[in-house]
Amino acid sequence: MGKIKKRLKNFKAPDALLLICILMAMVSILTYLIPAGEYTRFLDPETGKEMVDPNSFHYIENTPVGPWKVLSSVHQGLVESAGITSFLFIIGGAFGVLNSTGALEALISRTATRLKGKEKLVVIFFVTLWALGGAFLGNFEECLAFLPMQITLCLALGFDSITGVVIGICGVAVGYIGGVMNPFTLGISQQIAQLPPYSGIGFRLVLWLATLTVTIVYIYRYADKIHKNPQLSLSYEVDKASKYREEISSNIEFSIRHKLVLISFVLAVIGIVYGVIVFQFYLGEMAAVFILLTIVMACISDKPVNETVNAFVNGAADLLYPCLCVGFARGLTIIMMEGHILDVIVHSLTGVLGKLPSIVSAPLSFIVISIINLFVPSGSGKAVIVMPILVPMADVLGITRQTVALAYHMGDGITNLLSPAEATIMVALGLMKISYGKWIKWFWKLVLLWYLIGIIACIIAVNIGFGPF
Template sequence: MGRTLKVPHTLILLLGMMVIALMATWIVPQGFFETSLSDSGRQMVVSGTYQVIENKTYLTPWDLLTAIPRAFAAAQDVIFFVLIVGGVLAIARATGTVDALIGRLLEKYGSRPQKLIFMVVFCFAMASSSIGTAGEYIPFVLILVALCKAMRLDAMTAVGMIVAGYGIGYGVSAFNPFTVLIAQQIAEIPVYSGIWLRLAIFIPFVLIGFHHVWQYAQKVKQDPSNSMMIGVACPLDGQVQPSYPKLETRHQVILGSFLITLTVAVWGIATKGWYLYELGGVFIAWGAVIAILGKLSADETAERFIEGVSDLVTTAILIGVARGIALILEDGQILHTLVHSMSLPLSYVSAEISAVGMLVIQTILNTFIPSGSGQAYVTMPLMVPLGDLVGVPRQVAVLAYQFGDGFSNMIIPTNAVLMGIIGMAGVPYAHWFRFCLPLLLKLMVAASVVLVLAVYFGYGLDVQPMIEP
């Protein structure tokens, strides 16, 4: 008699990871690098200053319990943004605009889902590559889930489109200000130098992501029993209509206001340094606008907003607990120890292998330091002198950092944006891991080839600073 392995709920998986992180703080030596303030005011580690803490302090189970509410506080920006977007989209749905838009997209792409998948992956990758968008994709989740369901696909396909674009865009970013710019500044090479290679590999990597999602979508469309979401409730069950309203003028005006909202958000990110608090305010304003345009009463608007928020409470909880894993590791003072220990073996291998090793290290460390800019400030001051020692150009070290940070964003459970996206779509983390792991491995192999060739052909040597003897 065969036995079916029951995968725990995503919340249980995350709590289990917190327990493992706590136990790791008991085993791994505590240590730290000295830090200094960068020109932007961020703390940056100083290479060669690692010290082990002699009087080790041990976290207790009580520290684990108190880390959970602290993690909710630390992730509040993402949590509240997700809740606000859920509420505002519920208002938009009440006007019939979302259903009318889905109907129009079905007319255009219903028989050609491959074009829709490529368009979404490409556009999201472009946005992430250029301006570092991530949490801004959350408003599209439920719309794409509904669209995929109407096309006889599943929520996994919708999430695959979004997250593949997001992760690949960050990984091969041409000029993302939150990753490329910061890493190149730390490496002391010209900002945005070497852009020709990053632009050249953009389309090939996007095609890897598109092919993975489209291959899965084809299997589901041909035989729904191939779906990884069998037995998992869709968040839109009972909400998608068999027939869709016509896209009328008022719907088009509301969609136009949505584009204006996104334009304002992008402008604020690019010129004012806005992030999720400001974006939440922008979407609240949009909610008020569509309530007026849709001629909804104040009471109906409030009811719809609260319904939308309440549907995403589970998602908010997952985001908060996910942040707790990194918080435990920070409290246990073992993050710098992990960075130090992983970087040591690279000094004993060839430059090509060291470049691939940097990719592996950055991938692993992104689990513990899910912030792209935060990871740059911790790891790049160590990887740059290490690269100088073993012959890895600084431009290649930056590229390894980009690949490791960006691609692993698609799968690490400490990434609050990822947990928000899969939570809104109703995709359990274990199911998502099974879908995404093969894609991550494909991207890692391709990235390793690029790094080896980059070292071999001297990518970045033209901007490599002279090292004083």
């Protein structure tokens, strides 16, 4: 018994990249064991989106994914995820140039001095900021651009890199759980359910506020514990040698050049937000803004061109590991699609809901959607698969369509930070340099709190007939 305890104590969870590889092998085996099946898909003339016929599920001849296809899916995954990985490289390069100007170090020095004794206000500010972005703009990947700065700031204030990351990714997750006016999950799910756009906003605002409060308290308490005793951090050893750790000096001059660099950065952020709202900017357009920002910062800093180029390359190199995780995670999804087991999983899970009373099936649909999200992390992509199945089922069970849309966006929001197939959490783990196991150790209590809030929200929605229909 003692030996078992010792082994468990010394057990180290697999690295995120290794975990994805293990899952790829497991899913490949499942394609041999699970019967293949699919729904018939068609193009909706009104929305132009590919939709699923909920009554069309049928089994097909098995299409098992062998070892060779598993190996080639890695390359295919890297190719298909090129959009987000190239965006991440450009972000890394831009922050490399920002760091080389000394402006960030000067800002952090000034901030650390002024926040003396009030350091934990950073938690409240950033979590709320990103929760607003996720709820109203559908921000998610965008927060990745700011994680290096947040890590640097939190390390300087006496916290750890985990705090620097979670004030961003947990914030956007709160935004997605609450929904409010999220154009990607809420907007598309309501469109498919033929609900008035953004109807039921009052209920979702209360849900958003409750989730935000719980999340801030959870992170605040953790940050306070680390501030008092840094050795309690799961990333303590890594943070000691972190490249994001800046030695804070009160003697750093906050020069005109520093201020101009930071002003250009703020203007770039405003430009991205404006572009997302007005012109529907996505990764390509946002990347263009960061490239322009890099050029402007280089001109302001007046550093030698070669030095600026080296700073950009080194900054991009820092995100190589997270980008590899993104590509491998996409490969995992490809294996499930090639093996035609994704629709089988959806069909099996949603089939259970149809046999239960509405008071049970509503909160359970929220949990089922969370499970499906582990395999289909894309919010809009999952909507066109799941919502056409859930809507007619809800009509039969007497659950309002608004409740189904609620269950959908809550389930999507929570497991965005659990799924190894989700790019954002893989990038975050790469930046924190902690294993997936350590991440779950930090995250599991907050996840349970989120699920509890979600289940209560679904039960209330059923009882009040959350509508309009």
